[in-house]
Amino acid sequence: MKLFHHTSVEVEEVPEPAVGVRVRWLITGETGAPTFAMRMFEVEPGGSTPRHAHPWEHEVFILSGRGTVLGEDGERPFKPGDVTFVPPDEEHQFRNTGDELVRFLCLIPLQDK
Numbered sequence: 001m002k003l004f005h006h007t008s009v010e011v012e013e014v015p016e017p018a019v020g021v022r023v024r025w026l027i028t029g030e031t032g033a034p035t036f037a038m039r040m041f042e043v044e045p046g047g048s049t050p051r052h053a054h055p056w057e058h059e060v061f062i063l064s065g066r067g068t069v070l071g072e073d074g075e076r077p078f079k080p081g082d083v084t085f086v087p088p089d090e091e092h093q094f095r096n097t098g099d100e101l102v103r104f105l106c107l108i109p110l111q112d113k
Contacts, residue, residue, distance in 0.1 A: 002031060002032065006024055006026055006040055009024040009025065009026055010024070011023070011024050011042075012024070012025075014041075014049070016050075017050040017051075018047070018048065018049050018050050019044075019046070019047045019048050020043060020044030020045075020046065020047025020048075020096070021041060021042070021043050021044075021047055021048070021049055022041070022042045023039050023040070023041050023042075024039065024040045025037065025038075025039055026038045026039060026040055026105075028110070029110055033110060034110070035109065035110055036107050036108065036109060036110055037107065037108050037109075037110050037111065038105060038106075038107050039105070039106045039107075039108070040063075040103060040104070040105055040106075041094070041102075041103065041104050041106060042101055042102070042103050043065070043067065043094060043095075043096040043101070043102040043103075043104075044096060044101060045096050045098060045099050045100065045101070046096060047095070047096050047102075048093055048094065048095040048096065049092075049093055049094045049095075050093065051070065051091055051092070051093040052091065052092070052093070053089050053090060053091040053092065054088070054089070055088050055089055056088055056108055056109045056111075057085065057086060057087055057088050057108070057109075058084070058085070058086040058092070058106055058107070058108055059083075059084075059085060059106070059107040059108075060083065060084040060085075060086065060094075060104050060105065060106050060107075061082075061083055061104060061105045062078050062079065062080055062081065062082045062083070062084070062102070062103075062104045063080060063103040063104055063105060064080050064100070064101065064102065064103045065080070065096060065098050065100050065101055065102030065103060066078065066079050066080075066096075066097060066098035066100075066102070067094060067095050067096045067097045067098060067102050068094075068095050068097055069084055069086075069092065069093070069094050069095075070091070070092055070093040070094075070095070071086065071090055071091070071092050072090050072091065075095075077097075078094075
């Protein structure tokens with residue numbers, strides 16, 4: 001078992017076309033996880049992840065802040081405590097439409113990280 005504080009994990013800026021987005025890879029293969037990775041994203045007010053799609057799903061838990069998530073059904077608002085499932089191959093984007101930092105946990109199948 002491993003126990004650590006999220007701030008002990010290096011924060012990385014997410015490159016363009018993301019705007020005002022940082023990520024911490026909390027759990028990866030290097031941590032010993034064989035199947036899933038857990039990431040914590042921070043999105044500044046007015047910031048957004050890029051619009052993108054890929055062949056794996058996302059499981060997302062909103063920790064703080066308010067914004068919208070774009071999917072094939074359009075934009076939907078989110079708030080702390082909301083959960084989002086993004087299916088494989090669906091174009092998506094998370095945007096911070098509020099005035100405070102958005103933080104969310106995102107779990108994905110383990111990749112090369």
